[in-house]
Amino acid sequence: MRPALAVLAGAVLALAACGTGGGSQDDGVTLTITSNAISGGKNAETADWTAKWVIPKFEAAQKAKGRTVHVRFQPSGVDDEQYKTKIALDLKSRAGADVIDLDGIWVGEFAQAGYIKPLTDVAGASVDSWEGWNQIPQAVQGLGTFDGKRYGLPQGTDGRVLFYNKDLFRKAGLPDPWQPKSWQEIVDAGTALKKAGVQIPIQLDAGTAMGEATTMQGVLPLLAGAGAEIYAGGKWTGASQPLKDVLNLYRQIYTTGLGDPRLQQEAQGRDKSFAEFAQGKIGILAESDYFWRSVVEPKAGVAPMQNRDAVVGYALIPAERPGAGIRGQDFVSMSGGAVRVLNPNSKNPGLAWELLSFMHSAEATTSQLAGAARITSRKDVNDTVLGVDPMLKFVSDKVLPITAYRPPLAVYPQVSVALQEATAAIVSGRSVEEAAAGYQSKVESLVGGAAHVAG
Template identity: 25%
Template structure:
């Protein structure tokens, strides 16, 4: 979620919008997909390469069309797309971090999928956060491709050692704090919790669900005004700040910028912490027995940050119908169960949370079921306002956690709103 979108993308997008290929002739007319042996190009960022290739491999084995996947380093990917847009040579399909979807849709980099998506009967069965993110001025430009969510991860062995029931995770953030404090009392090199205190994206991903679960919000519906100077946001920052000040949160939390976040949990020395759902298997590979629970609000509720990638048809593609055949297939029962669930991924389909693979592990069902409950922030200028290391959000985070919290949230709200409204 940290890739920077170059200014060139904004300058070049207008030329693409003018030549967008929503109806590229006979092969692209109608709403059905076409499987006639077309060669399709798909671009993705490195973070999503393995899933994109798994989709393509399974699709190619059962279809005449053939999809070739090319990935680029996360930090280089936006510039690559901008260059292709300027040359009117976008790939047939390209994915994007879901928080950038509104920006790419507004710039006309993807073809309009509204009729096809509606006719597919799948629109109401897939991740609603992704659907909203890929919508611009009432039209659909992208569909869900991968899902990554934030959950509460806790060390079952440390729970037992602290006298806590490992089968009863916290149901409120107040309980979360109590559990973290109890585990921290074990002493030694054990800490109650951990967070990315110098990572804007980490804080978004793990703190914002507590705001949503408490009934608050971070942005208005159009992504034009920040709403971070709220009681719900203040309460969440105050809770984590208290845990840090008390020494319950590991000291390294203050400078954690992301790279060593996972390693802290893999050490087996952290009691409970919010993090990406995909970390469950990575932590257990290190021999740490983990439990999973939803992220809650201060007094209850549950939510999650719906991350991952969206995907759409390049606006300059002349193979829209063939590209749609692939996209529609990726959302099918077959793809979601046999490609995603079989490999312990999170299905983009809300009706497939429990399937023949996930049903064997209640923790996976818990994770999958959150797809229907979470949110994806919607804003055209999301990156510049929140994820860019120079964004006003990171300064707000640092102030709210380690400085004058009230001033940081008030000043941050003003600065972020100004950034969101930049044309």
């Protein structure tokens, strides 16, 4: 049992007397769904879709098969950690809903605690023949996978890319479209932008003030580009050569005037970087597709750019050099997202799987979008709904097949902070060797010693 969940073992529980959600009624079978969503509150769209579309559609489909099935939705609208604790308590007590929403980053932690099991262990071999697997790229399936086994179905996801300002590139004599094939080509473009007078040639999130953005937008994609993952084969990556290569790229950017060290130390540095990109002060920005659809979106963005479609370009993140990325890839990315899992204590696991797979069908996935252009886990849906947005289509077609995910383990957030601290050391002027050594020491203390670290 992982430390973050082990503390629950001695907790005094006051659980609702509903038991597992798969109990039977005199007039049929009842299944339950739970998520951290509530109508009129947090994640209201998910709550409304579940109650108004999923439940009546699934009940009608079951009725057409001659079955009487009732589905109940158990809403929540609390802090994510409160929701996580509640679900863990339910599962530990062999209670809870049949179909459960989880953040993908929790999957490994729950699996190691024994709270969830592989889908095939719960619902049988029919899981493997589900049509949807052929529509979800193998890399995206990784969001719900732990130790090589599928524990959940991925919901919507995202991808990291390099955004660039076409006007600034033109000023610097750089090509458009631009697709760097190595880290050196990124540095070269930054150098050209600097010579052209661009205020901040490259914005690569660094330091602890940027928080998880430093890890997800910067360190982890670059680490993947150097051929390593932060956790693999049961060990955490320490002060290895790939990590040192990542820190050296940070050093190149932040000791040569290609990046702004002060921006990385400001409390609102990330928001400020968004505004400065929109103002034409940043040439290259490493970010997720969130930046395109919610930050510089022309009408409702945080830092709206009326000319976004004409001025903002995007490119894949290259490996350190061609073929040097994880899985021998030329380009890499990182993604996040949520999953839905089955309660291993369900009284009707086969029917619960029918409900879960129904919720991830093409029809259901399309309906949840409610006409919006957003990236889903299903390629067939993306092919249909993303035609109006070439950037999101680019992420679906080019990024998702090569992406990777954070390790879903309880200690990961602390390891992430150690990575942020290592980049902060570089930005403040320390050497790669010093920053890497400090990181190695911190990680060993977090994960139980050097035996759990690959260096």
